[in-house]
Amino acid sequence: MSDTGSLSAAELQAIAPDVVFDGGDLDCGSGLVLMIRENMLKAPVGGVLEMQSSEPTVADDLPPWCRLAGHKYLGQLPGQNRVRYFVRRGEQQQAQSGGAQAEESALADDKARAKAYVWRLRTRSTGHQQATVYCRNFSWMLGQSASFEEKDAHPxxxxxxxxxxxxxxxxxxxxxxxxxxxxxxxxxxxxxxxxxxxxxxxxxxxxxxxxxxxxxxxxxxxxxxxxxxxxxxxxxxxxxxxxxxxxxxxxxxxxxxxx
Incomplete structure (x- = not known):
């Protein structure tokens, strides 16, 4: 899905990106945004970053992220087993935020938050030889400490x-x-x-x-x-x-x- 104002396919084909990187199948919630920020700093202000991805959700998540970050989403093209996304490094964001140092500081803050992240789970005994683990929007059950049977209700x-x-x-x-x-x-x-x-x-x-x-x-x-x-x-x-x-x-x- 493309943002309003995206370039045509012909215009995108004519772009010579300043930086190209492959995001694989990562989505924006699993480290891809950090990679985009890191690679964006390698492009000059007004330059174009090409990010290649095989993750479908990027098509919906990247345009709004670009708006929030002050960059311009230019559109996408089909690639070999992946989609090519084009983003222009924002001049307005550069001017308003205090330049490259501010972007580097924002990236450093993101990395610091990632390093300090703590995974939190809680577990309750929920039955005979059974416990339930809760994490974010997930839950799963565990069984007895050890079993030598071929089949059990829970691992x-x-x-x-x-x-x-x-x-x-x-x-x-x-x-x-x-x-x-x-x-x-x-x-x-x-x-x-x-x-x-x-x-x-x-x-x-x-x-x-x-x-x-x-x-x-x-x-x-x-x-x-x-x-x-x-x-x-x-x-x-x-x-x-x-x-x-x-x-x-x-x-x-x-x-x-x-x-």
Whole structure:
């Protein structure tokens, strides 16, 4: 969806952007705005930033953000597996806000707020061997501490932690692959974990209840360069707060294969 006053497709095609960057599949609420601000500072006042994105919600969220930030949304063009968005760095915003230093200060403030952000959850015991976790507009249930059955009503906390590790790497890898221009058709991860002493976890004997080892295997379906696909996954693992934290506490073995 384009803003009123956007340029025509022919006019957009004629633009030679000053800065181009790929936002992958990030939306405006998951760090994309920080990336836009950072790259906008690289463009001269009155210059044009081209941001490429495969996230559909950007089409609705970017124009109003440009108005609030004092930049001019110029429009969009279809690209290869993504949309090309064009934004002119605002001269009015530059004059009113005190120049480049003010923009740099605004970016620094955004980064400081991001670094200081605290995730908040609350959990209640909501039944026999059952707890409910509440976070923002979400809630999910966890079951008993440990189970050796094939089926249960809810996952255990241990399974939820391992699932969070696998889920965070899967979604982050999809984003990183998109930003790297890699066409990955399918991503699947298996995660296994073993405790030093599960009986200590269950209160049946003394011992160390912590994880002894965790293994992650990522399988990516792609026809692109395997080395590039592997490097993108290694980047994601290095950036993952969950992987980095678990690696300090247990043996974390990560493997990657192209299928």
């Amino acid at each position: 255990s906390a241990v399974e939820a932690l391992l699932g969070a590790l696998g889920g965070s790497l899967a979604t982050a890898y999809a984003t990183e692959a998109a930003r790297a221009g890699l066409e990955v058709d399918d991503i699947e991860l298996t995660v296994t974990g073993r405790l030093h002493n599960v009986l200590a976890h269950m209160g049946l004997e003394d011992g160390d209840p912590s994880f002894a080892e965790i293994e992650v295997k990522c399988y990516a379906s792609t026809m692109d360069d395997e080395a590039a696909a592997r490097k993108a996954f290694e980047t994601v693992v290095a950036r993952s707060p969950i992987a980095a934290t678990l690696a300090k506490a247990a043996s974390l073995n990560v493997k990657f294969s192209v299928v």
